[in-house]
Amino acid sequence: MANSSGVQDSAQQRIQTAAALKAFLLRSTTKGNLNLYDHLTRLLIKVIDERPNDVVDVIEDLSHDVKWASFEYKQSTLQDLQKTTAAEVLAEQQRLLFYRPEEADQEEELVDLPNVSEIGFYMEQAGVGLGREEMQRIFLALKQLVESQALLRCRLWGKILGVESSYIIAEAEYREGEEEDEPVAKEEEAEPETENNEEETDPLPQSTYKPSPPVPKEERGTGANKFVYYVCKEPGLPWVKLPSVSPAQITAARQIRKFFTGNLDCPVVSYPPFPGNEANYLRAQIARISAGSQVSPQGFYQAREEEGEEEEAPCESFDMNPDFEGVAVSEMAESLSTWVHHVQHILQQGRCTWLNLAVKPDEESNEEGEDEEKEGDPDEPEPEVGPLLLTPLSQDGEIFSTAPWSSKISSNLTSQHAIAVLRSNLWPGAFAYACGKKFENIYVGWGLKYAGEGYRPPIPPVPQKEYPSGPEITEALDPTLEEEEAFKEYLEEQQAAEEVEGADEEDEEDEDDDD
Known part of the structure; x- marks a missing residue:
């Protein structure tokens, strides 16, 4: 009984070891997401199918081929070629210049x-x-x-x-008789503005300017x-x-x-x-x-x-x-x-x-006498x-x-x-x-007219002279309250002195008149 139990334990250990080894072989790599177990399986299948001579010598090459066959392109850095380039499109359009249909009339x-x-x-x-x-x-x-x-x-x-x-x-x-008429753009007529006299008692002044x-x-x-x-x-x-x-x-x-x-x-x-x-x-x-x-x-x-034209025209x-x-x-x-x-x-x-x-189309059909009067008009523009x-x-x-x-x-x-x-x-x-x-x-x-030599910035003008400094131009500081009161007292004293002088002059004139 002891021997049978020992054999069972060793068999279970072997099974666990084989499972651990298989799990190790099934472990995938981080680079290509491949595992050794699948790779060896595919390699053995390839050797059995092809049965090459000197398998030991070429086993490395077969392993490389198996890896390359399982490789998939996830992202390509190459750009797709253009179906048609701009030069090819232009050449296709210019090809029609050299093409002449067979049904074209010979008499042109x-x-x-x-x-x-x-x-x-x-x-x-x-x-x-x-x-x-x-x-x-x-x-x-x-x-x-x-x-x-x-x-x-x-x-x-x-x-x-x-x-x-x-x-x-x-x-x-x-x-x-075969000219194509161009579409004439119609000018939009301005709608007259309705004025409400009840609301606007004082209307705004209207401009008298008329553009030419x-x-x-x-x-x-x-x-x-x-x-x-x-x-x-x-x-x-x-x-x-x-x-x-x-x-x-x-x-x-x-x-x-x-x-x-x-x-x-x-x-x-x-x-x-x-x-x-x-x-x-x-x-x-x-x-x-x-x-x-x-x-x-x-x-x-x-x-x-x-016919009908003047000789000097x-x-x-x-x-x-x-x-x-x-x-x-x-x-x-x-x-x-x-x-x-x-x-x-x-x-x-x-x-x-x-x-x-200056002449309206309606005025062109006036009489000759009126035209002669307009010729002397000083406002008439010179042709x-x-x-x-x-x-x-x-x-x-x-x-x-x-x-x-x-x-x-x-x-x-x-x-x-x-x-x-x-x-x-x-x-x-x-x-x-x-x-x-x-x-x-x-x-x-380039469709541009000759404009002389290259642009040269003009010389700046001479700086203007400043105004002379004086009491009429120079801005002064505002006086304080004390200065204003002192100036007011000074004006009152001056006015009183002038009144006294005026009274003295009147007294002297009266004395002269008495003499």
């Missing part, structure tokens, strides 16, 4: 679309341009614009740089709104039509200097405040740059003679001269009198044609007169002691193939070239 309407590749070649000779690849994409974008809109003429005006993105600008002209009437903008196809302009950020992106420009916007644009952001809907924060957003500011700058830097060889255009339109034979390149590079302005000058009023705001159309560049004035234009020849080595290049110092970025009967204008810049 002839549109005055200049050869942008040729213009880019000449501009490259002048040291200006946007690059051959970009010029070719712009040409295809202009072709796409012409096909989508009813345009009679379209050309590359230039490119205005921006802080975030730039604007590629196309100058276009509609066919007759706004200058109406010029109609489409005339003056600063002669052409319509489309802009896009990159060739292949949608073209956006800019609104017409108003005189108030041109006047405000002359007083501010703002870089473009590249967002047409961005507000223009400036002083004085600009009436509109960046699209209106861009349109105003385009009108100013065109009026100041659009030039052509003298004789290329001739004034249009219209300034011409507002022109036509191409069919008899123009061109000007020598050397002559155009040396003399500014061979170049002329073919865009109307913008007056201080903000219009190309002056408008008398503004600017440079005439097709005025030579030699009549332009200097700007901050700087010549308004700089001209040169593209090459002195091969003068037979050279071109005349003209650069505007008033609008940096405006260039023009001429070669025979060909010429073109382009602008590539």
